[in-house]
Amino acid sequence: MSLKGRHLIDPSNFTLAEIDQILTIAQDMQKEPPKYAEVCKGKILATCFYEPSTRTRLSFESAMLKMGGNVLGFSEASSSSVSKGESVADTVRVMDAYSDIIVMRHNREGAPKLASNFSSVPIINGGDGGHQHPTQTLTDLLTIKNLKGEIKNLKVALCGDLKYGRTVHSLIKTLARYENMSFYLISPQQLKIPNYIKEYVKSNYNVKIVETENLDDVISEIDILYMTRIQRERFFNEEDYVKLKDSYILTKNKIQSAKEDMLIMHPLPRVNEIYCDVDDDKRAVYFYQAKCGVYVRMSLMANLLGVLDDVNCK
Amino acid sequence: MLTVNSIKNGIVIDHIKSGNGLKIFEKLNLTKVDYPVVLLMNVESDKLEKKDIIKIQDKIDVDLAMLGLIDPNITVNIIKNGQRIEKRKVGVPQKVKGLFKCSNPRCISNHDLYVEPSFNLIDEEKVKYQCEYCDDFTEYRI
Numbered sequence: 001m002s003l004k005g006r007h008l009i010d011p012s013n014f015t016l017a018e019i020d021q022i023l024t025i026a027q028d029m030q031k032e033p034p035k036y037a038e039v040c041k042g043k044i045l046a047t048c049f050y051e052p053s054t055r056t057r058l059s060f061e062s063a064m065l066k067m068g069g070n071v072l073g074f075s076e077a078s079s080s081s082v083s084k085g086e087s088v089a090d091t092v093r094v095m096d097a098y099s100d101i102i103v104m105r106h107n108r109e110g111a112p113k114l115a116s117n118f119s120s121v122p123i124i125n126g127g128d129g130g131h132q133h134p135t136q137t138l139t140d141l142l143t144i145k146n147l148k149g150e151i152k153n154l155k156v157a158l159c160g161d162l163k164y165g166r167t168v169h170s171l172i173k174t175l176a177r178y179e180n181m182s183f184y185l186i187s188p189q190q191l192k193i194p195n196y197i198k199e200y201v202k203s204n205y206n207v208k209i210v211e212t213e214n215l216d217d218v219i220s221e222i223d224i225l226y227m228t229r230i231q232r233e234r235f236f237n238e239e240d241y242v243k244l245k246d247s248y249i250l251t252k253n254k255i256q257s258a259k260e261d262m263l264i265m266h267p268l269p270r271v272n273e274i275y276c277d278v279d280d281d282k283r284a285v286y287f288y289q290a291k292c293g294v295y296v297r298m299s300l301m302a303n304l305l306g307v308l309d310d311v312n313c314k
Numbered sequence: 315m316l317t318v319n320s321i322k323n324g325i326v327i328d329h330i331k332s333g334n335g336l337k338i339f340e341k342l343n344l345t346k347v348d349y350p351v352v353l354l355m356n357v358e359s360d361k362l363e364k365k366d367i368i369k370i371q372d373k374i375d376v377d378l379a380m381l382g383l384i385d386p387n388i389t390v391n392i393i394k395n396g397q398r399i400e401k402r403k404v405g406v407p408q409k410v411k412g413l414f415k416c417s418n419p420r421c422i423s424n425h426d427l428y429v430e431p432s433f434n435l436i437d438e439e440k441v442k443y444q445c446e447y448c449d450d451f452t453e454y455r456i
Contacts, residue, residue: 010449089428108422110447114429129420131448196444196451 004306007116007123011134011174019174023142025308026292026299030146033066036298039307040069046099047073048091048115049126050106055268055290056126056135060103063297067307072098089118096121101301103135104128122304130164130231136267137170138300139293143285144224146292147263152179159186159215159248160228160273162193167267168228169197176201182208184218188247190240191230215248220257225250227266227273245271252277265289318352318369325376326391327368332356334385335366341380342368349373380413382406383441383454408435410443410454418450 003018014022029036045064049057052075061071073095088106092115095102103124104112109131116123127133144151156175158168162185172193175181183201185193192211201207212218219225230245249272255264266274266286278284302308330338335355344351350371359365370376374392381388382404392400412430416423423431423445433443433452441454 087426087428088422089426106422107420108425109418109420109450110422110429110445111426113447114422114426118428128422129448131420194450196449200449 002306003303005122006304007112007119008134008300008304009113009116009123009125010132011137011170013134016177019138019141022138022296022299022303023145025303026138026142026295027146029298030292030295035311036067036302038068039302039311040064040067040305043067043069043101043305043307044099045069045071045073045301046095046102047071047075047126048095048102048104048106049073049075050077050104050108050111052076053105053127055293056105057103059290059293060124060126060135060297060301062294063301066294067298067302069301088114092118092123095119101305124300124304127166129166130169131166132170133166133267134170134174135297135300136167136293137174138296139289140167140171140226140265140267141174142292142296143265143289144263147285147288148223151175152181154178154223155182155184155221156224156226157184157186157215157218157222158193158226158228161191161230162187162228163191164231165228168193168226171226172197172201176205176207181205183210184222185209185211186213186215186218186248187211188213191247215250216254219254220259222262223259224263224265225255225258227264227270229266229269229271229273248273249275250278251275252281255281255283258283318354320396321350321369321371321393322396323374324369324371324393325374325378326393327370327378327381328365328389328391329359329362330366330368330388331362331385332364332366335368338366338381338384339368341384342376342378344368344370347373378404379407379410383410383413386438406435406438406441409433410435414452414454416445416448416450417452418445418448421445421448421450423447 047057064071088111096119101122103126104115105126106128109129111128112125162168262283264284335353339353352369354367356364386406388404391398410433416431423429432446436442436444443452
């Protein structure tokens with residue numbers, strides 16, 4: 001099936017079969033990078049990053065460069081015409097003329113959706129406020145698929161800032177579509193997952209959801225522990241942030257009762273929510289996750305650009 | 315009893331819950347139009363005990379989508395040549411554009427002039443809508 005010309009604003013823009021296609025090609029890219037070294041020759045990725053994000057932006061840049069393409073763009077609003085008051089719609093119509101595909105990171109929720117209304121080239125949501133982060137979800141899915149073999153029958157704990165954590169929002173909406181999934185939502189009361197996400201998941205999919213504030217109660221049952229950062233930049237006042245910033249700190253001691261094959265995931269960057277003594281545990285896969293992010297973004301862009309016709313991908 | 319003549323051509327908005335007539339009058343900007351309009355308040359009603367009625371003469375292309383947001387039980391009658399040619403309940407609109415703002419302060423629709431806030435109905439009873447941009451819920455209140 002062809003994904004050529006499509007936008008990725010929300011994970012639900014793609015069917016599970018389409019997601020699987022992206023993951024399968026990403027796995028092939030991981031195995032045989034040279035096969036794809038020139039598939040995007042002559043193509044230009046525009047990175048429109050209205051707020052700083054070193055990891056996501058560089059992951060996209062790395063992905064495009066690995067496929068022989070080129071990259072242009074801006075990495076914060078102050079270094080672009082946005083600082084002169086230009087609207088998202090105008091910026092996108094100009095970038096559309098300069099590039100073949102656009103990834104947008106924006107602090108306002110729904111900005112990439114707005115951009116997609118004005119763009120003739122594919123728009124990829126690179127994270128919009130506390131709303132969605134679909135390419136992180138593709139990254140997470142590839143990590144799970146690579147390490148667990150398949151995505152089903154999993155007990156997944158999402159821990160930390162579930163209110164503003166866009167990676168969590170995209171991930172739960174997507175994982176809920178797979179067979180026999182259970183979720184443990186672990187957060188302080190003030191950072192519980194938004195109702196619109198919970199209602200969407202509950203009303204559309206047959207999943208089990210448990211909400212708790214205590215990670216220790218569930219850690220021995222789960223297959224995946226997805227930690228998130230309490231995000232200072234999403235709070236309207238510093239006092240609230242300070243109260244909650246140390247809600248969950250994962251240490252080597254805390255994971256003693258966890259399953260031997262549990263995966264500890266994190267979208268990064270982390271602050272102190274995973275203590276560094278966890279890093280050398282075989283269950284800690286967050287740096288491997290970052291590596292998967294490059295391949296999945298390669299696959300996504302190659303699919304949206306429709307450049308894989310001549311490549312024999314498994 | 316106070317009587318107001320029937321209109322020959324136009325719209326009669328009937329069965330407005332008493333007290334909502336003035337709000338609708340203002341929302342439809344009827345204080346600023348140059349064609350004849352009438353607002354009747356606290357009229358006796360079999361169904362509602364008391365109701366408000368709005369009559370708009372010589373004009374039928376009025377955007378009435380917001381009526382259902384205020385009171386879904388309102389009846390709209392279209393009058394032509396002194397005859398009622400259409401009678402309908404307004405109901406709560408499934409899709410709403412530009413009539414109210416998204417309640418999420420971080421939503422792009424509250425910050426970009428190019429965006430017309432756009433919503434899909436989620437819960438008819440609570441008049442709850444989901445934003446097409448940020449997905450958050452907004453309950454319409456007047």
